[in-house]
Amino acid sequence: MDPLTFDYEDLHFRVDRGVFEAFNLIGNQQTYRIPLEWLAVLVFFKKPGKPGQLFIGSVKDATAPLYGTDRLAIRSAATSALQISTADELLFRDYFTKVATLANRRVV
Template identity: 55%
Template sequence: MDPLTFDDEDLHLRVDRGMFERFNLNSPIRTFRVPLRRLGALVHDKKPHRPGQLFVAIVRDPSSALYCTARFDFRFAGSEVVQVPPGDEPLLRACFSQVAVLAGRRVV
């Protein structure tokens, strides 16, 4: 099976053989890698028409939702927060929905 990838400007996400990797191309030394069973992700939009924040982390409970996990469910921050353009949440939700299917996990 080919790796699943998502590219949006300086953000690159990759899923391959049960592992998730996040690369911020503005900061190539800052990558984040975690098994799919422990991946949690959330886009937090504070205000309309302002950039949102993508949080990618390790969740405490592997049976929790993979996407839209509440931040308090994260074991620790995991990776640096990435700014995402307003309106990109649906694109990221679609991407993480595909990842959730591969991991046998749910999306809220």
């Protein structure tokens, strides 16, 4: 199977052989790699109509959703918060739904 990839602005996400990788194409942030069973992606909108924040890190419990909105489910955020619009959140949700399917995990 070919790697599952997603590009957004200066970010490149890749899933291959059960491992998720996040690459920042500009800046000094390092690559982040984690097995899919521990991947956590959190989206948080503080105020309606304002950009939200997307965090990538690890879950406390492997039965937690891979993609969700519960700030308590994420153990640690390994990447800086990425500002995203409500419309762009749908793009991330679509990609991470595919990733969750590969990992036999769920999204919220």
